[in-house]
Amino acid sequence: MSGAPLDLEELAGRSYAYGFVTDLDTDLAPKGLNEEVIGMISAKKEEPDWLLDWRLRAYRHWRTMSEPVWQNVRFDPIDYDDIIYYAAPKTKEALSSLDEVDPEIRAMFDKLGISLAEQERLSGVAIDAVVDSVSVATTFQAKLAEAGVVFCSFSEAVRRYPELVRPHLGSVVSYRDNFFAALNSAVFTDGSFCYVPKGVRCPMELSTYFRINAAGTGQFERTLIVVEDGAEVSYLEGCTAPMRDENQLHAAVVELVAMEGAKIKYSTVQNWYPGDAEGRGGIYNFVTKRGLCTGARSKISWTQVETGSAITWKYPGVVLKGDESVGEFYSVALSANHQQADTGTKMIHIGRDTKSTIVSKAISAGHGQNTYRGLVKMLRSAEGARNHTRCDSLLIGPDCGAHTFPYIEVKHPTARAEHEASTSKVSEDQLFYARQRGIPEEEATSMIVNGFCREVFKELPMEFAVEAQRLLSVSLEGAVG
Amino acid sequence: MTSQVAERTWQHNVHLSGGAPAERPGEPAWLSAARRSAFDWLSQHGFPTRKDEDWRYFDLAPVLGLAFSPNREPSIEPRAADLGAVAGPSLGGPRLVVLNGRYSPLLSDVTLGLGDGLHVASLAGEIRDGGPGLAQRWGDGAYSHAFDALNAALAVDGVYIELAPQTTADAAIEIVYLTVAAGDLPLVSPRSVIFAQAGSRATIVETHLGLGHGHSLTNSHTRVVLAAGAHVEHYRFQAEGPEASHLSVVEVHAGEASRFASRTLAVGGLRARHEVRARLVAPSAELRLDGLYLPAGEQCHDNPVLVEHLAPGCTSRQLYKGIVKDAGHGIFNGHVIVGAAAVGTEAHQTNKTLLLSDRAEVDTRPRLEIFTDEVAATHGAAVGQLDQDALFYLRSRGIPDRDAQAMLVAGFAADVLDGFAPGPVRGLADRLVGSHLEAGSGAYQPEVKR
Numbered sequence: 042m043s044g045a046p047l048d049l050e051e052l053a054g055r056s057y058a059y060g061f062v063t064d065l066d067t068d069l070a071p072k073g074l075n076e077e078v079i080g081m082i083s084a085k086k087e088e089p090d091w092l093l094d095w096r097l098r099a100y101r102h103w104r105t106m107s108e109p110v111w112q113n114v115r116f117d118p119i120d121y122d123d124i125i126y127y128a129a130p131k132t133k134e135a136l137s138s139l140d141e142v143d144p145e146i147r148a149m150f151d152k153l154g155i156s157l158a159e160q161e162r163l164s165g166v167a168i169d170a171v172v173d174s175v176s177v178a179t180t181f182q183a184k185l186a187e188a189g190v191v192f193c194s195f196s197e198a199v200r201r202y203p204e205l206v207r208p209h210l211g212s213v214v215s216y217r218d219n220f221f222a223a224l225n226s227a228v229f230t231d232g233s234f235c236y237v238p239k240g241v242r243c244p245m246e247l248s249t250y251f252r253i254n255a256a257g258t259g260q261f262e263r264t265l266i267v268v269e270d271g272a273e274v275s276y277l278e279g280c281t282a283p284m285r286d287e288n289q290l291h292a293a294v295v296e297l298v299a300m301e302g303a304k305i306k307y308s309t310v311q312n313w314y315p316g317d318a319e320g321r322g323g324i325y326n327f328v329t330k331r332g333l334c335t336g337a338r339s340k341i342s343w344t345q346v347e348t349g350s351a352i353t354w355k356y357p358g359v360v361l362k363g364d365e366s367v368g369e370f371y372s373v374a375l376s377a378n379h380q381q382a383d384t385g386t387k388m389i390h391i392g393r394d395t396k397s398t399i400v401s402k403a404i405s406a407g408h409g410q411n412t413y414r415g416l417v418k419m420l421r422s423a424e425g426a427r428n429h430t431r432c433d434s435l436l437i438g439p440d441c442g443a444h445t446f447p448y449i450e451v452k453h454p455t456a457r458a459e460h461e462a463s464t465s466k467v468s469e470d471q472l473f474y475a476r477q478r479g480i481p482e483e484e485a486t487s488m489i490v491n492g493f494c495r496e497v498f499k500e501l502p503m504e505f506a507v508e509a510q511r512l513l514s515v516s517l518e519g520a521v522g
Numbered sequence: 523m524t525s526q527v528a529e530r531t532w533q534h535n536v537h538l539s540g541g542a543p544a545e546r547p548g549e550p551a552w553l554s555a556a557r558r559s560a561f562d563w564l565s566q567h568g569f570p571t572r573k574d575e576d577w578r579y580f581d582l583a584p585v586l587g588l589a590f591s592p593n594r595e596p597s598i599e600p601r602a603a604d605l606g607a608v609a610g611p612s613l614g615g616p617r618l619v620v621l622n623g624r625y626s627p628l629l630s631d632v633t634l635g636l637g638d639g640l641h642v643a644s645l646a647g648e649i650r651d652g653g654p655g656l657a658q659r660w661g662d663g664a665y666s667h668a669f670d671a672l673n674a675a676l677a678v679d680g681v682y683i684e685l686a687p688q689t690t691a692d693a694a695i696e697i698v699y700l701t702v703a704a705g706d707l708p709l710v711s712p713r714s715v716i717f718a719q720a721g722s723r724a725t726i727v728e729t730h731l732g733l734g735h736g737h738s739l740t741n742s743h744t745r746v747v748l749a750a751g752a753h754v755e756h757y758r759f760q761a762e763g764p765e766a767s768h769l770s771v772v773e774v775h776a777g778e779a780s781r782f783a784s785r786t787l788a789v790g791g792l793r794a795r796h797e798v799r800a801r802l803v804a805p806s807a808e809l810r811l812d813g814l815y816l817p818a819g820e821q822c823h824d825n826p827v828l829v830e831h832l833a834p835g836c837t838s839r840q841l842y843k844g845i846v847k848d849a850g851h852g853i854f855n856g857h858v859i860v861g862a863a864a865v866g867t868e869a870h871q872t873n874k875t876l877l878l879s880d881r882a883e884v885d886t887r888p889r890l891e892i893f894t895d896e897v898a899a900t901h902g903a904a905v906g907q908l909d910q911d912a913l914f915y916l917r918s919r920g921i922p923d924r925d926a927q928a929m930l931v932a933g934f935a936a937d938v939l940d941g942f943a944p945g946p947v948r949g950l951a952d953r954l955v956g957s958h959l960e961a962g963s964g965a966y967q968p969e970v971k972r
Binding site for chain 2: 111421434436437438439440441442443444445446447448449450451452453454455456457458459460461462463464465466
């Protein structure tokens with residue numbers, strides 16, 4: 042491809058707008074991980090004994106496990122004793138209103154384009170804001186409470202609604218599930234909790250915004266969403282982090298429970314700091330997300346736009362236990378510069394006539410390596426189960442890579458699974474056509490890429506769809522030229 | 523690796539090395555060195571377990587749990603008539619028979635189809651009398667798994683075929699591997715090398731058959747080297763006995779503008795794994811890999827396929843189809859790697875499986891790994907049962923259910939079988955498929971006596 046040489050440093054700087062650090066007075070735990078640190082986290086959160094017990098069981102189990110090596114990514118070993126497991130912006134005792142949120146934090150969120158002020162009704166989205174290890178504010182709580190919806194930070198939920206949290210915590214992602222899930226279960230510091238009671242359609246979109254601010258820390262949050270019979274919720278999550286030379290670990294767990302006829306739509310725009318053009322720094326995003334369709338005719342839909350992180354390792358899955366339940370996964374994953382992504386989904390069909398749809402769009406540019414890894418499993422009980430998988434990869438530049446590793450396991454003759462995939466570069470013909478009409482190459486590429494991802498973007502709530510398109514264009518800057 | 527499996531592996535290693543010294547008297551130094559390095563590789567890496575991604579679905583434990591004896595003489599000496607009964611009539615060219623891993627001059631028939639420029643010999647003979655060419659083409663010391671290394675360590679015989687430049691072998695060259703078992707747990711390790719020099723053409727048919735009863739383990743390796751512009755059509759029929767374990771590798775090294783087609787058909791064995799590994803090392807090579815596998819009864823058929831595109835402008839196409847009956851288990855493990863140098867690659871991979879019973883099981887893993895942008899690569903996989911609408915259509919026209927099903931199954935298999943050369947090769951394929959599907963349940967059981 043032709044074009045003037047571009048200043049890489051300038052580009053790297055330009056393309057990540059959220060790389061600033063806010064100077065917050067932060068309460069830090071000492072570095073390292075042991076039972077005392079876990080005890081300290083639990084004490085700081087004023088947790089009940091059952092939760093501390095659970096954390097310690099997870100920690101002891103984690104000690105017996107070794108870091109997974111099967112994923113198609115390369116990174117230097119992580120020193121788990123060199124991480125600060127708890128970092129919280131210092132706050133006043135018990136906030137009574139949002140006005141009491143630290144102005145610095147509010148300024149930080151304003152800068153990120155997220156208003157915590159409830160007055161801004163226009164946005165119409167309830168937000169739980171998580172900075173480093175703790176939730177700093179949750180908006181619209183009163184209005185949600187009127188509808189019977191509980192939406193609060195995880196710590197608050199443990200204190201106020203233990204009867205809702207306890208039966209579901211670890212019921213979808215057990216602490217034995219994998220190395221990072223075990224680590225998270227031992228040290229998770231906060232996150233969001235959402236409960237939608239029977240028959241309620243949540244009156245607004247719920248959202249959690251995750252921000253890593255402090256240096257040397259890891260973020261380990263946990264989200265639990267429980268939706269009862271016939272209820273519905275749409276949930277969004279976004280994330281950013283400052284630009285640093287070090288790699289920071291983010292190991293979250295998300296559990297969704299959908300009961301009979303319930304619907305959960307979970308959308309993520311992941312924009313953690315991806316590292317610079319030479320691959321220095323960036324977040325290691327090692328996340329376990331899983332939904333359980335426990336009731337008949339329930340539905341869980343994951344939509345993700347992954348543009349950030351130095352390394353992404355996540356497989357949001359759905360366990361389709363209820364008869365006629367539905368699982369969906371829509372994903373756009375972009376790996377530019379030296380980013381690596383190994384992402385996909387797991388659809389486990391257990392119930393009768395369960396259906397799943399997977400649409401994955403992967404874009405690799407620069408030295409980026411992108412892997413789709415997906416499991417479709419249909420058990421002996423999954424009579425009449427259906428799956429359709431479509432996964433496409435787009436390559437931009439000769440040094441990037443796109444890999445597809447689907448696993449299809451079928452044990453019932455009436456089950457049907459289909460998988461289609463293609464890998465190609467941006468079409469020369471399309472580029473030529475656009476340039477002929479006076480559209481510069483970079484813009485044309487961006488248009489083509491956006492078209493390539495449209496199938497996924499249309500699944501996002503409107504505000505997110507706009508944001509996702511913009512993010513993709515910005516992340517691709519410098520990849521062409 | 524769990525300690526139990528590790529222990530078994532260890533016992534297995536000891537057992538094997540006890541029965542097979544690395545060096546054999548009278549062998550050239552290069553071969554002894556190759557054997558030693560294969561044994562070293564094996565003791566270093568051990569046997570795979572289900573934790574190895576490539577062995578995720580294929581259960582080796584029953585194989586490792588049996589104390590097979592390598593390189594044992596067959597307990598029953600089959601006669602030419604027995605061979606004719608299982609292998610059918612000649613395909614019109616030379617027929618080379620390898621009995622329990624050793625070339626059998628008695629059973630082989632090389633009176634037909636040998637012309638100028640076609641050199642056919644037993645591998646042991648070639649090791650003894652041949653030139654230095656074999657040493658270069660024996661193998662590159664890269665093993666994909668323990669059994670691959672085990673073959674390199676243990677193999678003493680097989681077939682060597684060399685085609686001189688611009689030679690065309692008119693009739694198909696047939697290699698029949700016959701494994702005879704009689705409760706003595708033979709481990710047979712045939713190895714064959716096929717070298718097609720520049721511009722030569724040949725059709726080669728490798729057939730694996732079983733005789734007798736009881737467990738046996740065939741661990742075979744065939745290496746095909748194609749020089750520039752060579753064209754080889756390779757067929758591989760696996761119809762081993764109902765209790766046989768079968769592990770095999772066909773390794774292909776494709777030179778510039780060469781063409782290689784591999785067509786495999788698996789109906790036999792209790793657990794069978796046939797690996798095809800192809801490296802496209804020079805520009806414009808073309809590869810076609812087709813497979814049809816029909817696990818029934820308790821059979822498991824695993825089909826690992828690895829294609830490495832290492833040079834510009836090469837093409838590869840794969841079509842694997844499985845028909846799974848009873849409690850059969852069909853596995854497809856396709857893997858295409860397009861290296862950074864392989865610009866202008868075209869790579870396609872398709873796997874389709876038909877499930878005919880509620881105890882049938884299918885695992886498929888069509889993988890693509892691509893390291894450059896100038897490519898067109900696709901893959902597709904589908905798993906399902908017979909189309910109910912099509913069945914209804916046929917029945918509404920008075921075709922009995924059983925016949926309608928047979929027609930649809932035949933139609934499904936035809937995509938692969940229609941690629942087989944018409945004439946005796948296709949005839950052999952039809953005969954194997956026909957008797958397998960008619961058998962109702964269980965593996966294809968060759969009749970020893972007519």
